Amino acid sequence: xxxxxxxxxxxxxxxxxxxxxxxxxxxxxxxxxxxxxxxxxxxxxxxxxxxxxxxxxxxxxxxxxxxxxxxxxxxxxxxxxxxxxxxxxxxxxxxxxxxxxxxxxxxxxxxxxxxxxxxxxxxxxxxxxxxxxxxxxxxxxxxxxxxxxxxxxxxxxxxxxxxxxxxxxxxxxxxxxxxxxxxxxxxxxxxxxxxxxxxxxxxxxxxxxxxxxxxxxxxxxxxxxxxxxxxxxxxxxxxxxxxxx
Amino acid sequence: xxxxxxxxxxxxxxxxxxxxxxxxxxxxxxxxxxxxxxxxxxxxxxxxxxxxxxxxxxxxxxxxxxxxxxxxxxxxxxxxxxxxxxxxxxxxxxxxxxxxxxxxxxxxxxxxxxxxxxxxxxxxxxxxxxxxxxxxxxxxxxxxxxxxxxxxxxxxxxxxxxxxxxxxxxxxxxxxxxxxxxxxxxxxxxxxxxxxxxxxxxxxxxxxxxxxxxxxxxxxxxxxxxxxxxxx
Numbered sequence: 001x002x003x004x005x006x007x008x009x010x011x012x013x014x015x016x017x018x019x020x021x022x023x024x025x026x027x028x029x030x031x032x033x034x035x036x037x038x039x040x041x042x043x044x045x046x047x048x049x050x051x052x053x054x055x056x057x058x059x060x061x062x063x064x065x066x067x068x069x070x071x072x073x074x075x076x077x078x079x080x081x082x083x084x085x086x087x088x089x090x091x092x093x094x095x096x097x098x099x100x101x102x103x104x105x106x107x108x109x110x111x112x113x114x115x116x117x118x119x120x121x122x123x124x125x126x127x128x129x130x131x132x133x134x135x136x137x138x139x140x141x142x143x144x145x146x147x148x149x150x151x152x153x154x155x156x157x158x159x160x161x162x163x164x165x166x167x168x169x170x171x172x173x174x175x176x177x178x179x180x181x182x183x184x185x186x187x188x189x190x191x192x193x194x195x196x197x198x199x200x201x202x203x204x205x206x207x208x209x210x211x212x213x214x215x216x217x218x219x220x221x222x223x224x225x226x227x228x229x230x231x232x233x234x235x236x237x238x239x240x241x242x243x244x245x
Numbered sequence: 246x247x248x249x250x251x252x253x254x255x256x257x258x259x260x261x262x263x264x265x266x267x268x269x270x271x272x273x274x275x276x277x278x279x280x281x282x283x284x285x286x287x288x289x290x291x292x293x294x295x296x297x298x299x300x301x302x303x304x305x306x307x308x309x310x311x312x313x314x315x316x317x318x319x320x321x322x323x324x325x326x327x328x329x330x331x332x333x334x335x336x337x338x339x340x341x342x343x344x345x346x347x348x349x350x351x352x353x354x355x356x357x358x359x360x361x362x363x364x365x366x367x368x369x370x371x372x373x374x375x376x377x378x379x380x381x382x383x384x385x386x387x388x389x390x391x392x393x394x395x396x397x398x399x400x401x402x403x404x405x406x407x408x409x410x411x412x413x414x415x416x417x418x419x420x421x422x423x424x425x426x427x428x429x430x431x432x433x434x435x436x437x438x439x440x441x442x443x444x445x446x447x448x449x450x451x452x453x454x455x456x457x458x459x460x461x462x463x464x465x466x467x468x469x470x471x472x473x474x475x476x477x
Contacts (some may be wrong), residue, residue: 082469137423144419148410154477158406161470162420165402168462169424172455176427183434 009086011228012237018221025218032211040204047201053117056110058205062212064107064132070100070216071135074142075167078160088224090156091231093163094146095223099216101139107132127181131174138166258343262351269328270359277359280317284364287313288371299376306375307385307436311429314364314389315396315422321360322400323417325353326408326471335408339475346468350460353401353467361393377440384439384449391452392432398459399424405470409477428455 007013040058047054074096081089111129112122123129142159149155197205232238253261270277291309292302302309329335329352338348368389369382377385403421407413435448 134423134426137419141416141420141423144416145406148407148413148416149477151477154409154473157473158470158477161402161466161473162406165399165424165463165466169427172427173423176430180430180434 009088011087011232012241014088015225015228015238015241018225022218022221022225025214025221029211029214029218032207032214036204036208036211040201040208044201044204045198050118053114056114057201058208060107060110060114061205062209063103063110064128065209066212066216067100067103067107067132067135067139069213070096070103071138071163071170072167073220074100075163078156078163081156082160082164090153090160091224091227092220093159094156095220095227097139097142097146097159099219099223101136101143103212103216104132104136104139108136125181127178130181131177134173134177135170138170142166252342255343255347258341259347259351262338262348263355266352266355267358270355277363280321280360281363281367283320284313284317284367285371287316288375291375303376303378303440306372306377307381307433307440309375310368310372310377310385311389311392311433311436314361314368314393314432315425315429317364318361318393318396318400319418319421321356322397322404322421323407323414325356325401325404326474327404330408330474335471336475339472344468345471346464349401349405349467349471350464353397353464356401357394357397361397362390365389365393377436380442381436381440384445385436387449388432388435388445388452391449391456392428394456395428395452395459396425398456398463399428402463402466402470405467405474407474408471409474428452431455 007017036058041055044055046052074093077089077092077096080086081093108129111132115124116122142163145162146152146155146159149158229238288309291305295301295305326335329338339345341348365386368385372382372385400417400421403417403424406420407417410416431448431452435445435452438445438448
C-alpha cells in the first residue's frame with residue numbers, strides 16, 4: 001500500500017503509469033461518449049411535454065454532476081498535498097481546477113439554453129442554478145489564486161487551504177441557497193428532474209455521467225502530464241523517454 | 246522577549262497581542278472611520294439609483310444594508326494583515342512559541358471590534374434613513390453582530406492567502422464573496438422575517454452557529470495561509 005503511494009509521488013513513475021492509463025482511458029471515454037450521445041440524442045424517446053429540447057439533459061446533468069465531484073477531488077488532492085507534501089497531489093489539484101471550472105461553465109450555459117424553451121427565460125434565479133454559479137466562482141477563485149503566486153509550490157499550498165475552506169462551506173452554501181429559494185419563490189417553476197425519470201431516458205443519462213467522469217479523469221491526467229513535462233523539461237529521465245520514443 | 250524571560254501563558258499571549266493590535270488600530274482613527282463612511286455613502290447611493298419611493302426602499306432595505314455591510318467588510322479585509330506583513334511583524338509572530346492561529350485570532354478580534362462591531366452598532370441609523378420598519382432594527386443589529394463576525398473571519402482567511410500578492414485586492418473579493426453567500430442569506434432573511442412580524446430567532450441561531458463554527462475553523466486556515474504567504 002505505502003509503496004504504491006511512494007511510487008505515485010515519483011514523477012518518472014507517474015509519467016509512465018499515467019501514459020498507460022491514458023492509452024486505455026482515451027478509447028473508453030470516446031466510445032462511452034459516442035454511445036451515450038447516440039443513445040440519448042437519437043434512440044431515447046422524446047419527452048411528452050418538452051419534446052426534443054429535453055435532450056440537452058445528456059450534456060447538462062453529467063457536466064453538473066462531475067463539476068461538483070471535481071471540487072471534492074480537487075479539495076482532497078489539496079488536503080493530501082498539505083498533509084503529506086506530495087508533489088503529485090499539488091499537480092492533481094492544479095490540473096483539476098480549470099477542468100472543473102469549464103464543466104461548471106458548460107452546465108451553466110447548457111442550463112441557460114435549456115431554460116429558454118422550457119421556462120421562457122435564459123436565466124432564472126433558481127436554487128440549483130445559483131448554487132452552480134457560486135461553485136463556478138469558487139473554481140475561478142482557486143484558478144486565479146494559483147495564477148497570482150509566482151512561487152508555484154506556495155501557490156499549490158494556498159490553493160489547498162482555499163479549496164478546503166470551500167469544501168467545508170459548500171454544503172452550507174447549498175443548503176442556504178435552497179432555503180433562500182424556497183422562501184422567495186412560489187413552487188411554480190420546478191425542475192423536471194425532480195419527477196421520476198423513465199428508464200429509457202435514465203440509462204443513457206447514467207452512461208453519459210460515466211462518460212463525463214472518464215472525460216474528467218482523462219483531461220486531468222493529460223493536464224498533469226503536460227505540467228510534468230514542463231516542470232521536468234531539463235531532467236534526464238524525460239530526455240531518455242523522449243529519445244527512446 | 247529576552248531568552249531568559251519566562252514563557253507567557255497562551256491566554257496572556259493572546260491578550261497582549263490583542264491589545265497591541267488594538268493600540269495600533271486606535272492610533273489612526275481615520276482608518277476606523279473610513280469603513281463606516283463607506284457604508285454611509287453606499288447606502289446613500291441606493292435611493293439615488295432607485296428613486297426615493299419610501300415603500301420600495303423599505304422593502305429592499307434589509308438586502309441593501311446587508312450587501313453594503315458585506316462590501317465594507319470586504320474592503321477592510323484587504324488591509325487586515327498588510328502592514329504586519331510589510332514591517333515583518335508577521336514573521337515574528339510565526340516564529341513565536343505559540344500557535345500562529347491563536348495570535349492571529351487576537352488580531353482579527355481587535356480588527357472586528359473596530360470594524361464589524363462598530364458597523365453593527367451604527368447600522369440602525371442607516372436603516373432608519375432607508376425606512377426599515379422599527380420592528381426590524383434589533384434583529385438587524387444582532388444579525389450584523391454575528392454576521393460581521395463571520396465576514397471578518399472569512400475575510401481574514403482571504404487576506405492571509407493574498408497578503409503576499411501585489412494587487413491582491415480584486416483577487417480577494419473573488420475568493421471571499423462566494424464563501425460569504427450563506428451569511429448574506431441568513432442575515433437578510435432574519436431581518437426580513439422580523440420586519441414581516443415573524444420570529445427571526447432560528448435565522449439568528451444559524452448565523453450564530455456559523456460565527457462559532459468559523460471561529461473554530463478559520464484561525465487554522467489563517468495560520469496555514471499566513472505560513473504559505475511568508476514562504477512564498
